Amino acid sequence: MAFEYEKYLRMDKIPHLWCPGCGIGVVLKAMLRSVENMGWDKNDIAFVSGIGCTSRAPGYIDCNTLHTTHGRALSFATGIKLAQPAKHVVVFSGDGDATAIGGNHFIHACRRNIDITLVVVNNNTYGMTGGQHSPTTPIGYKASTTIYGNIDPTFDICLLAKAAGASYVARATVNKGKMLEKYITKGFEHKGFSVIVATANCHTQFGRKNKMSDPISARKWIESREIPIDKARNMKALELNDKIITGEFISEEPEQTYWENYNHPIHEYTEAYQRIREKAQAQDKH
Amino acid sequence: MKTDHYEARFAGVGGQGVILAGKILAYGMVSFEECRAIETPTYTAQVRGGATKVDVVIDKNHIEYPRTENLDFFLCLHQKSFNIYFKEIKSDAIVVVDPNLTPSIPEKITQKLVLVDLIDIAKKQMGKTLYAAVIAVGIFAGMTKVIKESNIQKAVLDKAPKGTEIENLKAVKLGLELGKKALRSKDAIVKLTVEDAFIPPNADK
């Protein structure tokens, strides 16, 4: 039986604003399927986003949805999650939104390991504003602001997330919707901060300037660069240059004995804060 | 309190505890003397080792202007803060300094000057320099009579950390005796050393 996306969508807001063939739709579908996999009640989910093409997604989802300022979605989401730790908070962001203007919130959300799932759609460009170069535009590629070729080195969002302390990090491309769904579902299940990077095509902006202006050629470009993480482990750094490594980068559940063994680096933030409340209240009585 | 309005400043460097001296005084005035008091510590980026002070404005009535204008009392435990905070002081005010830490005082000082080896006294009589602040509060009370001897002792006891009551009470009493001695002295410049610092047996009478 076909999946009923309508169940999770605000159908009166469709058609969406994304270009035909845009990769964001694949990611949105994978995310809605993951919600279904979890069996979550729509009333218990907040979808939060910043600014950009990707950040328009929450508007189409029939949940509590919050479209915030550029780059700041994670900070709003942190407030929501801390105020209502039992609810599910999912942030939907783009590469520019999450790693440029929102870079500070990104690394610190990772560091806190707060139980939020962040889905970053990486299309290597600022689509909505006209295809300027982003922190993930590969060197040598063109953008509306790098017509002579980009010289800015890129971030690997997954490695950045892992280094900053996120406890579940995975990447899949929009060519593999099922894999994306699997990782997003795992991110939802995971207790802690999860980052799922979805490598997506923006043929309209990024593609047009780099000789792949239709969805098929843009996705083929992605496919040609994909290396599964197991294979990548046996490859040299130089061979991995320009490649998209897919798979799970880290998957660590928080240590339940955090309070007894407070040196353990992994604890989920809202749970740790609950211990702070208990400690403060016990001292107060005393 | 005999006058309606009184202004005091305790100055030193961070870590000497002068801020605590101001807190004890303000607390004592409000709790036991039916007065109002506003206590304003310095606010600088430096905490340890930097010039620091606390101003206490005391009034029988509501205090409108919260800052000091004319200081009646100035106690200083470091040259660094003396140079910065020796200002707004009445010509007939009381100025108390530790001469070992504040060697350079203006020659033509009009105020009553008390040179007290405060740190030395704290070290020798109390075993720890950190009691200097509480001794200072005692000197203030003994000299100025702004707060009753019994009341400053109560204030010190209320503010002393648990388990240090006996030592703090001794420190404030030492200060009271030093203050009273300075008050009795007719000299323009009063000098007090560790020899002057003792509590007579009938001190509480």
Place this chain on the structure above:
Amino acid sequence: MKKSVRFYSGAELVGKAAIDAGCRFFGGYPITPSSEIAEYMSVEMPKVNGTYIQMEDEIGAMGSIIGASLTGAKVLTATSGPGFSLKQENIGYAYMAEVPCVICNVMRGGPSTGLPTALAQADIMQAKWGTHGDHPVIALTPAYLEEIYELTIKAFNFAEIYRMPIMLLLDEVIAHLSAAIELPKKEMLVIKDRRKPTVPPEKYFPYDTAYGDVPPMANFFEGYRYHVTGLSHDKTGFPTTDPDLVQADQERHLRKVKANINNIIDYEYYQMKDAEVIVFAYGSTARAARVAVDNARKLGIKVGMMRFRVIWPLPETEILKLCSKAKAIIIPEMNMGQLSDVIERYAADRTKILRINHVGGVPIHPTDICNVIKEAI
């Protein structure tokens, strides 16, 4: 007989009042001279099952309180000039999305890093115009410790009543002095909560003007599943570029304050009955001004004071009346004349405005004001 004495600093009183007003979420970032508020909240919030978080930056702190407010929490952040600047985009978001929140700014000298530890009233205009676009503004300027408590609670009430960010402007003098004060009994406090929808979710619109200029606000996770955006939006909360809708919505935002101005303006007259010269003052400067008025009265000068407890919006009608009647209006400010510029526009040529502007980080002394009062007659 020993009284029960508790000393409070101004910073502590902001935190205490916030908690008594029902604040259960504080998101902050360290900045001098406001950090004492954050420190107090880090100790007290967990005791009342609230949340304290030190965010990664000022922008994030502002974002976190907006997020928490959407779940129904009353929220506070505290900052100073540079941090206030950083927060401004998200403050604009809170205006646009109509999210209740309180921003306390312990003002310091500027621009840029300015004078971090010295006092100033430098952000009177930033509180009004800091974020881009037009928006209503409510900013409170307490002058006494008791008033910090009272006006902090009032700030939370305004935030809840009007669904908007409220500015609480302190200066270093009153934020850091300590005194023993008596707080009102809890049962005497008037605490307001945001109006929640009474209709079922399918009939709910987050910006439904059928209920007046301040629409009822549903909490996230309570079944209403609505959309919030910083884009111009229609009553459903979804973006619109319809010129008529956008125009009407902007006008409604401003009307929230304008139509309720008599419930918001808050000022005090002192010695005004026969006053020919009038001092306009706010914050701790007003305390020096009051002493100056007393001193000038002793010299037989007919001088009075109008003190603003709420600086935005100003009581326009009253100010206009005074401008027609006063020989001179004296405005002492610890900035280069941010209020004076505004009052000058009210005054036009009807009275002269005498400014006292200190930006060196030291308080304006009563004598400074008294001298100008003497010049004015």
